[in-house]
Amino acid sequence: MMVLSELVAGESGIIKELKNEQRLVIRLNAIGLTENAKVTLIRTAPFGDPIEIKVRDFYLAIRKEQADKIILEKV
Amino acid sequence: MNQTIALIGNPNCGKTTLFNSLTGTYQKVGNWTGVTTEKKIGQYRKDKKIEIIDLPGIYSLSATSLDQKSALEFLTKTPPSVIINLLDGTNLERNLSLTIELCALNIPMIIAVNFSDKLEERGVKIDLNGISKIFGVQAVCISAIKTKNLDELIDLAKTTTQKPFKISLTAEKGENSAVKRFSFIERNLDKIIIKKGTTAQNKTQIADNLLMHKTLGLPIFFVIMTLVYFISIKLGGVFGGVIKNLFDDAGERLSIYLSEKEVYPFIQSLVCDAIIGALGGILSFLPQILILFAFMACIEESGYASRIAFLFDRFFRAFGLGGKSLLPMIVSSGCTATGIMSTRIIEGEKERKMTIFLSPFIPCGAKTAVFSFFATSIFGGNALIASSMYFLGVLCVGIFGRILKNLKVFKNNKDEFLLEIPDLHLPNLNDVYMVIKEKIKEFITRAGLIVFCVSVFLWLLKSVGLSGYVADRVEDSFLYVLGEVLKYAFYPLGFCNWQTAIAVISGSFAKEAVVESLCLLTNDVGALFSSSYSAYAFMAFILLSPPCVASLATAKTELVSNKWFFGMLAFQTLTAYTVAFIINMIGNIFVWCGGLLLSLIIVIIIAISLIVAVKILSKSKCCACTNACGERKCKNKEKHSTI
Missing domain, CATH: 3.40.50.300 (P-loop containing nucleotide triphosphate hydrolases)
Structure with missing residues (x-):
């Protein structure tokens, strides 16, 4: 078990739990970041934050602060 | 049905x-x-x-x-x-x-x-x-x-x-x-x-590896933006000059023609100075703005704008803003009103309000025109003067963003950032063409309605006094009296004469009107300013003071409440006044005490900003707690690290 922001560019994981606040979980779910979804870390921004991830065939930028609360299992 | x-x-x-x-x-x-x-x-x-x-x-x-x-x-x-x-x-x-x-x-x-x-x-x-x-x-x-x-x-x-x-x-x-x-x-x-299609890395990913590269991404951005501004201002300036000459020429010929026909001087002055002069002045900005807008449309259209937001998010957060604030700011460099409108993409309410407060500091097309006018007429065509205004604008966004961030109303800014990174594609030329077409339409209406009316109204106030038509005896006109009263408000800023006071007032309707009114009211703009730094203070004041009426109307709709709207007005006026005052003060000190004191001040400023920069950068987040509580010294260290 690890958090999303701990992935290295190119690595993937399966989401196990979203520990974000309820309001954000609803939003994350709506765009496809749900439990059991596969996420791949594409790259980090120049200042180390935010990160770009790939989920359900599209690309999304998310801040580390939020990515820290997404628990996943590395694959 | x-x-x-x-x-x-x-x-x-x-x-x-x-x-x-x-x-x-x-x-x-x-x-x-x-x-x-x-x-x-x-x-x-x-x-x-x-x-x-x-x-x-x-x-x-x-x-x-x-x-x-x-x-x-x-x-x-x-x-x-x-x-x-x-x-x-x-x-x-x-x-x-x-x-x-x-x-x-x-x-x-x-x-x-x-x-x-x-x-x-x-x-x-x-x-x-x-x-x-x-x-x-x-x-x-x-x-x-x-x-x-x-x-x-x-x-x-x-x-x-x-x-x-x-x-x-x-x-x-x-x-x-x-x-x-x-x-x-x-x-x-x-x-x-x-x-399923090809799963191989597509073109977008290859381009992104470069555009969003950890070290190359930022230099590439700066090269692109510099090119955009350079081309817009240089190329636009050439076309603008042609238009200006055409109108000046037409005005002169018409003036000669009307004098020959012995037309009443009041009408003659109205047609030549107010109408043709104003139109020429306004239309000469059009090429610069059009080219800039075409580039901005390409940046938006291609999908590069989302990449920019990604690159700059962390940087902007140091000022209480986010990566998404950059897009409205970039749009603001074309037109503040559309910039303020595009703040709607920001989800966080406080972040959005701050962006509305700050994005007018980025010089829009009209302000750019004012600055290039000053650069040519006062600073001998020094291009650095105009571009230094961009840096001053960005600097003020940074400094005042930092100040606002610590205000109670903007505090507790826990806004999340979710941004889809769309596929890159070549800009659809049809859409870019549409943007340009809309811009021309909007510009003509703006020019026709606001700038033109302000210009004619100013001319009228200038030509009419208690004794009726005053012709060249400006001292008898209503405008002179008005300006003479207002000018004292600007005394601490180093420009204290009735013409500049009137220019500031007319600029609050549309920034282009600053140039219009200065040209209308005096033949030698340079003579209005006692020194080059007071002219620079004037430019800074125009840069930072509340934007034109069109932008203010947009800001009012976006901010909704009167409290926030007047708060914004007060904030921008205060900022403009303070910054212009400081510039004038530094200039004065330079004159009084020679270069020594100034160099001392510059050294102190650089030292302070270096210390601040180091502090900001070294402000590492609490790494011990997985909750990323964001405190520099995490009080919950033990509690969090056990989670």
Whole structure:
């Protein structure tokens, strides 16, 4: 078990739990970041934050602060 | 009876492009999420009885954000005859989640799979029958951008009465509705996509490796932006000069002609000085602004804007803003009013308000024109002077952003940042052309209405006094009296004469009017300023003072409450006054005490800013706690680290 922001560019994981606040979980779910979804870390921004991830065939930028609360299992 | 067709789909799936093609009107499009911020209504080009409604892009009907709530409210309170659910064909998995929710509304529906051109290119095959079988409604493949299959789409929408199936989702333990929807789609996806396209790294990823590169990304951005400004200002300046000469020439000839005909001098002055002079002055800015806008449209259209937001998010957060604040600021460099309007893409309310407060500091096209006028007429064509205004603007965004961030009303800024990074594509020239066309229209109306009226009104005040038409005896005019009173307000800033006071006032209507009124009121602009630094202070004041009436009106709508609006006015006026005052003070000190003291001050400023920069950068987040509480010294260290 690890958090999303701990992935290295190119690595993937399966989401196990979203520990974000309820309001954000609803939003994350709506765009496809749900439990059991596969996420791949594409790259980090120049200042180390935010990160770009790939989920359900599209690309999304998310801040580390939020990515820290997404628990996943590395694959 | 009139039919209403509502376009619904995820953000950036091409609804607005479809809307524009169907209605033949122009609405702004951009390759980033959330360009459409309120619903737009238009009529079908080929049948005016059919009304087409473009709703803001939404991911879900159940989520909490404002535009999603308003979309749901619209659909339930005033249900349209038909829904066209537009799907991004390159990303069906996510797009279909909304489709399932729409099915529950029990409104006749058509599913339109967009980007058929991209799908073909990638070799993806989609089974439309498969979609129909699952959702119970007809489906078509279209390309909104290449206007492919659009008539078929509307024909279907006109005649269909088919309501979608109600999809019952089998719940597994602990799953919420979004998770259920996605697992339903996962189970059915291979019935829809019969052939997956090439999975190899596509062109976007290759370009992104460069554009969003950890070290190269920022230099590339600066090179692109410098080129954009350089080309706009240089090339635009050439064309602008030609236009200005044409009008000056015409004015002179007309003046000679009218004197020969012995036309009453009042009329002669009105036509030559006020009307032709004003028109020439305004139109000479047009080329610069057009070229700049064309470039900005390309940046938005191509999808590069989202990349910029990604690159700068962390940097902007140091000032209480976010990466998404950069987009309105970039747009502001063309026009503040549109910049303020585009702050709607920012989800965080406080971040959004701060961006509205700060983005007018970025010089817009009109302000740029004022600065290039000053650079040529006072600073001997020094191009550095004009561009230094950009740096001053950016610097003020940074400094005052930092100050605002610590104010109580802006504090506790826990806004999240979710930004879809869309595929890059070459800008659609048609859209860029539309932007330019709209801009010309807007510029002409602005020029015609605001700047022109201000200019004529100023001329009138200048030519008329207690004794009637005063001709060249300006000292007897109403304007002179007004300016003489107002000028003392600007005494501490180093420009204390009636002409500059009037220029500042007329600039509050439209910034271009600053140049107009200065040219109208004096023949030698340089003589108005006692020194070059007081002229620079004047430019700084114009840069930072509240934007033109058009922008203020937009800001009022966006900020809603009077309290916030007047707060913004006060903040900007105060900032402008303070900064101009400081510039003038530094200039004065320079003159009084020679270079020594100034160098001392500069050294101190550099030292302080270095210390601040180091402090900001070294402010590492609490790494001991997985909660990323963000405190420099985490009080909960023990508690958090045990989680």
